[in-house]
Each structure stands twice: as structure tokens, then as C-alpha cells.
Amino acid sequence: MTQPPAAPVKIAVAGALGRMGRAVIALCEGREDVTVVARYERPGVEGEGLVSIDAAIAAADVVIDFTTPEASVALAEKAAGRGAVALVIGTTGLSQDQTRRIDEAAGRIAIVRSGSFSLGINMLLGLVEQAARAFDASDFDIEVFEAHHRRKVDAPSGTALMLGEAAARGRGVDLKDVIQPARHGLTGARPEGEIGFSVLRGGGIIGEHSVTFAGEEEILTISHSSRDRSLFARGAVTAARWVAGRGAGAFDMQDVLGLRG
Numbered sequence: 001m002t003q004p005p006a007a008p009v010k011i012a013v014a015g016a017l018g019r020m021g022r023a024v025i026a027l028c029e030g031r032e033d034v035t036v037v038a039r040y041e042r043p044g045v046e047g048e049g050l051v052s053i054d055a056a057i058a059a060a061d062v063v064i065d066f067t068t069p070e071a072s073v074a075l076a077e078k079a080a081g082r083g084a085v086a087l088v089i090g091t092t093g094l095s096q097d098q099t100r101r102i103d104e105a106a107g108r109i110a111i112v113r114s115g116s117f118s119l120g121i122n123m124l125l126g127l128v129e130q131a132a133r134a135f136d137a138s139d140f141d142i143e144v145f146e147a148h149h150r151r152k153v154d155a156p157s158g159t160a161l162m163l164g165e166a167a168a169r170g171r172g173v174d175l176k177d178v179i180q181p182a183r184h185g186l187t188g189a190r191p192e193g194e195i196g197f198s199v200l201r202g203g204g205i206i207g208e209h210s211v212t213f214a215g216e217e218e219i220l221t222i223s224h225s226s227r228d229r230s231l232f233a234r235g236a237v238t239a240a241r242w243v244a245g246r247g248a249g250a251f252d253m254q255d256v257l258g259l260r261g
Helices: 019-028 053-059 069-082 096-105 119-134 158-171 230-243
Strands: 009-014 034-040 062-065 086-089 110-113 141-148 195-201 208-214 219-225 249-251
Touching: 009 019, 009 053, 009 069, 009 230, 019 034, 019 230, 034 053, 034 230, 053 069, 062 069, 062 230, 069 086, 069 096, 086 230, 096 110, 110 230, 119 158, 119 208, 119 219, 119 230, 141 158, 158 195, 158 208
Parallel strands: 009 034, 009 062, 062 086, 086 110, 110 249, 141 195
Antiparallel strands: 141 208, 208 219
């Protein structure tokens, strides 16, 4: 397996003035294994020390990106055109076409893309898949709940969808065939095997996720709470160190943490 380079990994931060961009930069300060060599923002945004996306790609071993779907696709395609820099993408709300375009870019460069860079969430994914495999759909209904701050623009969250996909894998079905993203009005009885989603947006909630397996006689709820945004930055930096110098491919945090299989 490819080992992280001995020299500090050179990181460029996309969306450097955003909440996650600032968290990544703050985490990297004072560390010896990584160094931030470039920061950039969307066109038209000015700030001290900001460079162009081309300059950032040219300077870095890895670009860490928590921005928007459109910006992440543009970054992936531009980076693939150069064929050198690796990417860590934490952007959520990607459409199927945007996901496809990023995956195509991963045919030329290494890309770690995940809906969550939390170690706890990635462990939760495994537990949810295992429980869904063990609990028959005729006996247990599955509901995914997530809560985030009022500024989050997509719903359900990328992490919630990952949890739904884990539950669907456990049951041997495709999430798109059983998903129920919202309920309103006279919905009728719940169909067997449906995987439901409930969403809360409010205040400054960093991230709350839970998966409930509801039976007639008992209810099992597995949950995860995010207490500080730095945990996502720490996971992204861990992913950056892992992917630096790696060959082309599409990876996620299960690969980074050695949890795959």
C-alpha cells in the first residue's frame, strides 16, 4: 500500500473563507505533517493571500474542497486535466450527473469523496448496515433523522443519505426504490421496506444523525452527535495525508480508515 510522503503534505484549501475552509486552515496550523500552501475562493471574492484555482492546483499535493456542487465539479475536471494533484471533496447536495462527472475525473486523479469525514459516522454506517441485514423488513421500519444549522442548503444531508444507503445495502435493495424523503398530508399506511427520512434545520446545530429501527415490540435507535466542526476538518486532513501521492481512483472514508470490507 502506498505510504504517506515523509515531507509535509502540501494542501490547498477551496472555499478558504467559509466555515469549513477556516476550520481546515486552523487545524493545519502548527502541524508538521501538513502545510497549507494555497487558499482560494470563488471568482470575484477578494481577500489577503487568496490565489486563483489554477495557482492552488499547481502548488498543492492535495486540494481540500467543502464548497458547492458546481465548484467541486469544476475543480475535479480542472484538476483531472492537469493529472497531478489529488482531491478531498466534502461537498454535499451533488446531483447524479455531478457525481458522475467527479467519478469520471477520478479515472485520472485520486479523489476521496465523502458525505462525512467523521470517524464516528463511518463506524455508524457499518452498524446500520449490519442491523438492517439482521432485521427483516416485515418486522422493522427504518427511519433516518438528521438535524443541521439553519444555513445548510441541502436536505437530506449527505451523511443521512449515506446512512440510508447503508441500510438499503443491508437489505439488498437500492435506496432509490424504497426512499421516502418527506411526509405530508394523508399519506396512508407505511409501505413495507420503506426507508424514511426526517429533517430538522435550525440554529447552530453542527450535526445530529440517528437511524431508528422500529418494531411492534421494540425500538432500536443508533445515533451520532457532532460537538465541534473541527472533527470534520480533522477527518479531511487525515484523508489528504492518505491520498497524497496515490494513483487515480475514487475513494471514500471507508477506504481511508481501512474499514472497507
